[in-house]
Structures are given as C-alpha cells and as structure tokens.
Amino acid sequence: MPELYVGERHWSVSTGSNLLDALNQAGVAVPYSCRAGSCHACLVRCRGEVEDKHPDALSPAQRQEGWRLACQCQVSGDVRVETFDPLRDGLSAQVVGVDWLSSNVLRLRLQPERPLRYRAGQHLVVWAGRVARPYSLASLPQEDPFLEFHLDCRQPGEFSDIARQLRVGDRLRLGELRGGALQYDPDWQTRPLWLLASGTGLGPLWGVLREALRQDHQGAIRLIHLAHDADGHYLAGPLAALAAHHSNLTVELWTAPQLNQALAQLRLVSRQTLALLCGHPVSVEAFSKRLFLAGLPRNQLLADVFLPRG
Template identity: 85%
Template structure:
C-alpha cells in the first residue's frame, strides 16, 4: 500500500484513498469546505504520485510548485505532503471593521499588509488561526481601500463562530485569491443585466453591480435578492439609494414564502439578457430552471454557488 509522509509521520493507506480523507482521518488538520474543487481551502503541496481528478482547478505555476487540492486527489503511490501554512504561505491582514448588517450577517472588513489585485466577483480563503473558510469579496478595488466580506452567521460554523467575536486590529491571514464564474464584462454595457442573489450571495453581486455602474452600464439592470424574511434583506437601503441615483436600475426583494409565485411571473424582456446568480445551490438551481424555461440561453447565465460544508 502507498505511504503518506507528513513531517516526521508516515502511515500506509489503501490505493485510491481520497487524500483529504486520509489526512484528516490521521489527525492532520487540513481545512475544507466544498469538497468540489471550488473553494481551494484544502490546498496542500505534494511530492509523489496522485490521481488528480481536477487538474485544471489550479494554474500551471501552482501545479509546477507541487500544489494540489486534497479533496480532488486519490493516493496511488508514496506521497510526501505539506499542508498549506497560512503563516508562511498566506498574506497578513488585520480587521478594520466588523459590523452587523442585520441580526445574522456580519460585514467583515480587512486591510492586507500588501495590496491585492482582484476584481469584483472573486473570493479569498480567510484563515483565523487554523480555521479556514472561503468567502466572496463584496468590495470593489477601485472604490474601497479594504477587502469586504459578508458572513452569514445564521448557522453555527467554526469560522463564523469566531467571526462573531472579531475586534478591530485583530490579525487574520489570507489564502489564495480565486476567480469564480462571476464578473462584469465591459462588452455587456448595452445589454440587460440581471443579478439574482440568495442570502449572502448578494455580497459578490453587490461588488459586480457597483462595477457595472462605475463603467456606466447602459442597459437595464435588475437586482433580485431572495431572503428568508423581510428583515434579512440586509442591503435594502444601499440598493434603494443606488436605484434612486440610476434610472436603469430596479431592485426587487423576495422572501422565501414568495419565491414560487415570484418565479412563475418571471419573464425575459430580451433574449440578449445576461444573468448572474449566486447563493445556496438550491436557490441558484431554482433561479436557473426558471430562466431557462423563460428562454434564456444557457451561455448567458453565470452562476456561483455557496456550497455547504461536508
């Protein structure tokens, strides 16, 4: 059987064992979130042979340096593994704001020790000690001097539980910057743009909305936010303010109880419409199905899902 080596430890595992499972079951604390190769929280450096199920998830430079996503690798030979060390491999940052946008959504603002080049719609892995979690950026690099994240604290979780107690000045570490499916393309300027978010999926779309307005988007922009109840529309006032300032922007606030009826009434005004979706997989799937039934071409829909841990 292949042997895994981590520091001074080594042990045998059956051929084909998932690398993330093999590490965590042996007490090597490798964080993870999605187990789908999307969040990159389980990044490890490998020397040896693995069967990588998703090699395209990392850049050629990263792969050449030995980085792999543990959740996507199966052990097929002896392997030396080095876990991602946020103190060595990450970027230092400190908390400059931790304010509640609602009773369950925390607005976390971080100032990195060096500026990061990013665009609206990307996400970062945040490290609090040895607890890591990927979060989408809600900030806009051209307008904000900080990195902003909207953290859903409605359900318990290692990172969100820690985030409840963050204080200004507290140090954190930043992991890998990732580009998801969501972005704004200047070539879209004259086309209708729909931004459909569920819960804190509004965070990255908030950044993309502001980017579209910054670039003077000329087409109609429709923002739909789905929340559990009316109190959970945590950006209702800022969205309303933007709608007042921009005549081409409309905002709709849906609750879970209204979802089916609202979806049934959803109609496309143009087959040139572009739709950007973000949130829990169930909500994104519901939005997607209705848009396809309404006639939206599949290549005009971009979606990023917030996958639950496990």
Template identity: 75%
Template sequence: MPELTVAGRHWTVAAGSNLLDALNGAGVAVPYSCRAGSCHACLVQCVGGDVRDSRPDALSPAQRDQGWRLACQCQVVEDVQIHTFDPQRDGQAAHVAAVDWLGGEVLRLRVTPERALRYRAGQHLVLWAGEVARPYSLASLPEEDRFLEFHLDCREPGQFIEAARQMKAGDPIRLGELRGGALHYDPDWHERPLWLLAAGTGLAPLFGLLREALRQHHQGAIRLIHVAHDAAGHYLAKPLAALAAKHQDLSVELLTTAEAPSALAQLRLVSRQTQALLCGHPDRVEAFAKRLYLAGLPRNQLLADVFLPRG
C-alpha cells in the same frame, strides 16, 4: 493502502479516498467551499507521488507541472507527500478594520492587509483565524473601498464563525491566496441586460459586481433579485435601495423563501442577450438556473458560484 505524508506526519488511507476528506479527517486544515473545482480554496501541492485528478482542466498547465492540485477533486491511489498552506509562512498579514452586524444573522467583517491586495470584484479569499480557515467572497470594490469586506452567514455554527464573533478592530488575521471563482464582470456585456440572482450571503460578491458594473457605466438594464429566509434576511436592503434610486436602469427585488417559487416562475427574458450571474446555496442556484434555462437563457450566458455550509 496508500500513505499520506504532510509536514512530517504519515498515515494510511483507503485506496480511492477523496484527498480533501482524508486531509481534513486527519486534522490537517484545508479550507473549501464549493467542492466542485470552482473556488480553488482547497489547493494543495503534491511534492512526492501524485493523485488521481478528476478535474485536470481546472488548473493551468504551469500549476499542474508544479504539483498543484484541487484536493476536493482528487483521489489518493498511491503514496503521496502533500504540502499544504501554512498561514504564518505563506499567508499575508492583515488586521481587522471593523466588525459589525448587518441584521441579526450576517456579520460584516472588514479587513485591511498590510500590503495592498490587487483583486477584482467577484473574487474570493481564504481567511485564517489562527489555524481555522474559511473561504469568503469579497463584497468590496477595489476602486472604491480601502478595506476588504466579507459577509459571514452566522445562522449555523462553525469554527471560523465562532472565531469571527470574538474579533475586534485591530486584531491580526492572515490572508490566503486570492482565487478567481466563476463570477466576474466583462466590459463586453456593456449593453446587455444583466441579471444578478443571489440567495443569502451569495449577495456579497454580486453586490461588488453590481457596483463594478455601475462604475463602468453599464448601459443595459440591471435586475437584481435577492432571496432570503424572511424579510429580515435582506441585509443590504438600504444600500441596494439607494443604488436603485440613483440609477434608473437598476431594479431590485427582495423575495422571501416562501415568495420565491411563484415569483421566479414569472421570470421572462427581455432579450436572449441577457447575461446572468448566480450565487448562493447549491439548491437555490440550481433553482435559479433551471428557471432561467426554461425561460430561454443560453447556458453559456450564465455564470454561477455556490456556497456550501460547513460546520
């Protein structure tokens, strides 16, 4: 059986084992979110030997030449030595600026890095609380906010969630590498209808992208749909209403899980030039995408990020 080596530890795994599972199963903390090769949270470096990679196109040739691989997309087929991210050595120092609740289930975490972080709306970042890590999408906008903002879904328990619940202003936190993800705002969409469909805290990056589109004076109509378990789950209802009141071409629809199927079935494209951005749980994103395809949206005009729950 092939042998894995990480930071002086050695252990054998079954041939063909998923690298991410093999690392996390042995207690080596490698964060992840999408498991589809999109979020890049599980990036590791092969410094000896190699792995079978099912998504070689997900990284640049330069990254691959340096041994970087997405652990979720790789199988262990031979002895391999792995370098993983060390938050104390490789991470950026930051501190908690504020922690508060948006409704009863979403914790808003605002973080200030010691050095300015250059990022774009829609990107995500791995947060480290001690040895516990989790990737989160940025809800903040670099041109307007002096902090990094994250929305944490606290409905299910998790190690990072439990750590975040105890955080207070001034506490230290480490930042991992900034990742691109699938979502962004393209100025070439300036005059197109823009649809933003979010489920749960999938609203976080779309809130940043909505503000970016408005900052760039997007000329097409913008339609935002947020699906939550119940009315209390619409945790950004007030700021969204304020934006809609200020921008006449922005419409905001807040749906519960029970209301969503019938409402989505009524979706009709106003233009085949519509650009759609989707984010949330994989099942919900799949339902959004299916409805949009049935409505006639070309597949190359849909971008999506998915959030996987993790204990």
C-alpha cells in the same frame, strides 16, 4: 493501502479516497468551499500518485510545480502533501471594521499589510489561527480601501464563532487570492444583466453590481435577493439607494415563502441576457432551472455555489 505524508505525519487511506476528505478527516485543516474546482480554496502541493479529475482548473505552470486542487483528486498511491501554512505563507491583515448588517450577517473589513490586486467577486481564504474559511470579496478595489466579507452566522461554525468575537485591531492571516466565476466583463456593456443571490451570496454580487455601475453599464440590470425572511435583506437600504440613482437598475427582494410564485413569473426580455447566480446550492439550482426553462442559453449563466460545511 496508499500512505499520505504531511510533515512528520503519515497514515493509510483507501485507494480512490478523495484527497480533501482524507486530509480533513485526519485533522489536517484544508479549507474548501465549492468542491467543484472553481474556488481554488483547497490548493495543495503534491508529490506522488493522485488522479486529478479536473486538470484544466490550474495553469500548466501551477501543475508543473505540483499544485493540485484537493477536492478534485483521488489517491491512487503514496502521496506527500504540503499544505498552506498561514504563519509562513499568509499575509497579515488587521480588522478595521466588524459590525452586524442584520441579526445573522456579520460584515468583516480587513486591511492587509500590503495592497492586493483583485477583482470584485473573487475568493480569498481567511485564517483565524489554524481555522480557515474561503469567502467571496464584497468590496470593490477601485472604491473601497479595505477588503470586505459578509459572513452568514445563522448557524454555529468554527470560523463564525471566532468572527463573532473579533474586535477592531485584531489580526488575521490571508491565503492566496483565488479565481471566481462571478466577475464583471466590460464586453457586457449593452446586454441585460441579471444578478440573482440567496443569503450572503449577495456579497460578491454587491461588488459585481457596483463594478458594472462604475463602468457605466448601459443595459438593464435586475438584482434579485432571496432571504429566509424580511430581516435577511441585509443590504436593502444600500440597494434602494443605488436604484434611486441608476434608472437601469431594478431591485427585487424575495423571501422563501414567495420563491415558487416569484420564479414562475420570471420571463426573459432578451435572449442576450446574462445571469450571475450565487448562494446556497438549492437556491442556485432553483434559479438555474427556471432560467433554462425561460430560454436562457447555458453559456450565458455563471454560478458560484456556497457549499454548506459538514
């Protein structure tokens, strides 16, 4: 059986084991989110025999240096793995804001010790001690002097339990800035833009929306937010304020009981429409299916799925 080596530790795994699962099951904390090769949260450096199912997800330079996405690799022989060490490799960041946007959504604002260059909608791994979680950025670099994240705290979890106890002045560590499917492209200026989110999937789309408005997007913008109930529309006020100042923006707030009826009424106004989707996989799948049935070409839909832990 192949052997995995991490630091001074080594253990046997079955041939064909998923590298991410093999590491986490052995207590080696490797964060992840999408498990599809898009968020890059599970980046590790490997030396040994792994079968990479998604080699094009990384640049040739990264692959030459041994970097792999653990979620996309199967163990085929002995492998030595170097994981991210937040104390050695991470960037220190101070908590400058922590408040509840609703009964279940915690807004966390961080000030890194040095500026980060990023685009609205990208991912960043946040470390609290040895606990890590990748989150999408809800902040806008040109307007916000902090990094903002929207944390879904409806269910208990290692990171969310820590986050509930955070106070202004506390320090966390940041991992490497990752890509992300949801970014605004200036070439979209005149095209209809639909932003569909469920839960805290609204976070990155909040940043993308503000970036589109900052760049004076000329096409119609339709934002739809799906929540469990009315309390879950945690940005209803700020969204209404934006809509009041931008005639091309419409905002729709859906709750779970309304979903099927609301989806059935979705109609495309233009085949040039672009759709950005974010949130729980079930919601993203429901949005996607309806948009395809409505005639939206697949290459005009971009999605970022928030995979539940466990």
